[in-house]
Amino acid sequence: MAAFPDEEYSERLARTRTRMGEAGVDVLLITDPANMNYLTGYDAWSFYVPQAVIVPLNDDAPYWYGRGMDAQSAVLTTTLPRDHILSYADDYVENPAKHPFEHLATVLKEHGRERARIGYEGNAYFFTARNLQVLTESMPHAKFVDIDLMVNWVRTVKSANEIEVFRQAARIIENVMQVAIDAVNVGTRQCDAAALISAAQIRGTKEYGGDAPANPPSILSAENAATPHASWSDRPFSPDTATCLELSGCRLRYHCAMSRTVYLGKPPADLLRVA
Amino acid sequence: MAAFPDEEYSERLARTRTRMGEAGVDVLLITDPANMNYLTGYDAWSFYVPQAVIVPLNDDAPYWYGRGMDAQSAVLTTTLPRDHILSYADDYVENPAKHPFEHLATVLKEHGRERARIGYEGNAYFFTARNLQVLTESMPHAKFVDIDLMVNWVRTVKSANEIEVFRQAARIIENVMQVAIDAVNVGTRQCDAAALISAAQIRGTKEYGGDAPANPPSILSAENAATPHASWSDRPFSPDTATCLELSGCRLRYHCAMSRTVYLGKPPADLLRVA
Numbered sequence: 432m433a434a435f436p437d438e439e440y441s442e443r444l445a446r447t448r449t450r451m452g453e454a455g456v457d458v459l460l461i462t463d464p465a466n467m468n469y470l471t472g473y474d475a476w477s478f479y480v481p482q483a484v485i486v487p488l489n490d491d492a493p494y495w496y497g498r499g500m501d502a503q504s505a506v507l508t509t510t511l512p513r514d515h516i517l518s519y520a521d522d523y524v525e526n527p528a529k530h531p532f533e534h535l536a537t538v539l540k541e542h543g544r545e546r547a548r549i550g551y552e553g554n555a556y557f558f559t560a561r562n563l564q565v566l567t568e569s570m571p572h573a574k575f576v577d578i579d580l581m582v583n584w585v586r587t588v589k590s591a592n593e594i595e596v597f598r599q600a601a602r603i604i605e606n607v608m609q610v611a612i613d614a615v616n617v618g619t620r621q622c623d624a625a626a627l628i629s630a631a632q633i634r635g636t637k638e639y640g641g642d643a644p645a646n647p648p649s650i651l652s653a654e655n656a657a658t659p660h661a662s663w664s665d666r667p668f669s670p671d672t673a674t675c676l677e678l679s680g681c682r683l684r685y686h687c688a689m690s691r692t693v694y695l696g697k698p699p700a701d702l703l704r705v706a
Numbered sequence: 707m708a709a710f711p712d713e714e715y716s717e718r719l720a721r722t723r724t725r726m727g728e729a730g731v732d733v734l735l736i737t738d739p740a741n742m743n744y745l746t747g748y749d750a751w752s753f754y755v756p757q758a759v760i761v762p763l764n765d766d767a768p769y770w771y772g773r774g775m776d777a778q779s780a781v782l783t784t785t786l787p788r789d790h791i792l793s794y795a796d797d798y799v800e801n802p803a804k805h806p807f808e809h810l811a812t813v814l815k816e817h818g819r820e821r822a823r824i825g826y827e828g829n830a831y832f833f834t835a836r837n838l839q840v841l842t843e844s845m846p847h848a849k850f851v852d853i854d855l856m857v858n859w860v861r862t863v864k865s866a867n868e869i870e871v872f873r874q875a876a877r878i879i880e881n882v883m884q885v886a887i888d889a890v891n892v893g894t895r896q897c898d899a900a901a902l903i904s905a906a907q908i909r910g911t912k913e914y915g916g917d918a919p920a921n922p923p924s925i926l927s928a929e930n931a932a933t934p935h936a937s938w939s940d941r942p943f944s945p946d947t948a949t950c951l952e953l954s955g956c957r958l959r960y961h962c963a964m965s966r967t968v969y970l971g972k973p974p975a976d977l978l979r980v981a
Contacts, residue, residue, distance in 0.1 A: 476936075500934050626909035657782075658776065
């Protein structure tokens with residue numbers, strides 16, 4: 432079962448197809464996991480192997496394409512017709528002699544896409560240089576078009592369903608940030624604070640559980656406060672130091688982010704001035 | 707400060723350079739975050755923007771290349787000379803008019819690499835199709851060579867330092883799995899079990915804290931037990947169901963994994979037979 436009602440996905444697809452028409456592509460190959468989830472509901476931790484959602488310009492339902500063992504997650508989390516859930520055999524995985532997207536090319540050709548204009552997400556991470564190379568070599572008569580952030584732009588318009596889920600994520604982060612502020616104390620190990628924060632993120636509220644946010648808790652203390660993306664350590668928080676907390680609540684993959692700074696001791700005048 | 711002593715990184719570089727010589731490349735462009743960490747110690751959550759470690763075949767120290775705001779993490783987590791920490795301005799980030807790897811190409815040319823044989827990781831996720839396209843267009847006289855898993859193969863030989871860290875990760879997962887088995891109970895929400903598991907992973911042991919593992923806890927209960935990579939939900943665990951737990955302990959980015967299955971009730975004969 433997908434996270435949202437069928438009409439939500441129909442509406443998303445319709446808006447995507449309007450842009451496909453404008454861009455002159457016959458079929459989209461969506462590989463950004465967030466965009467795959469947006470268009471079909473697909474939700475599983477499988478991005479580490481090649482996978483895609485194939486969106487035809489016509490009214491046909493999209494296709495999910497991925498590793499065989501993950502096809503069951505497509506059955507469980509999407510409302511795609513069973514015969515639109517396609518997959519490759521496990522001997523394609525990490526095999527230097529053959530690549531899953533060679534198989535995908537065969538599938539696309541079987542679907543009459545041999546000479547299609549195929550849109551791909553050229554700068555989406557997980558869409559590797561090899562992915563494109565294999566596709567272009569396997570389908571010399573197709574035209575590949577980099578559609579960049581097409582689905583991301585469609586996503587900027589949020590539905591009422593989505594806004595409700597954001598509100599749930601907001602309730603989660605309100606609680607998470609309070610847990611974090613309470614956890615940052617002189618002598619507490621940074622990892623122990625991170626543990627409490629992560630637990631609060633995943634536990635969510637009594638009404639709705641949380642997801643693991645896309646990034647681990649950002650807890651930047653002492654010298655690490657000079658950089659935005661360092662990891663926590665197992666050193667204790669020191670007196671007279673600032674700790675930046677950049678955290679989120681996550682519900683059904685929708686994030687609500689919040690940042691706060693905790694100072695242990697009497698903050699210097701410069702810090703108070705910018706507070 | 708890097709996680710391991712200087713000699714550890716020197717040895718890793720020496721073994722990498724032997725393979726570079728065999729492959730006939732003058733310089734490596736390493737973009738897999740795990741391989742960047744392996745070669746230099748660099749440790750920050752910054753893979754979502756283009757970044758790289760540049761390894762010259764000669765004895766010169768590697769270069770870190772990434773977003774300006776993350777350069778400070780390179781200062782804090784590597785022992786690279788300051789003038790080997792290079793970065794691009796923030797107006798390159800998500801800018802449709804210019805790409806960070808155009809700037810990287812300029813840097814490589816300034817370092818005399820205009821006609822070099824440059825090895826890249828073609829199937830590493832985060833090395834997008836666009837990354838390669840920008841590089842090849844910006845450096846028409848260079849020869850780009852897909853070195854695939856070169857550094858991953860170097861990594862297969864573990865040092866004494868690494869084995870010690872694996873042992874620490876093993877102590878963490880032993881505790882995590884016990885927490886998990888205790889947490890899976892009829893009526894407990896799956897997300898509440900996940901919260902306890904994540905906290906145990908990050909807290910680590912009294913002696914050494916944990917990192918966030920590369921993947922969130924895999925807690926596959928009831929119908930989700932039929933697929934390997936589903937997410938937990940906020941539904942409670944049901945009686946007479948199997949729950950597969952695929953978890954890890956992580957220390958300094960080194961993982962030790964463990965899988966167990968919990969059955970709530972009297973397991974069916976088939977399950978007992980394979981136990």
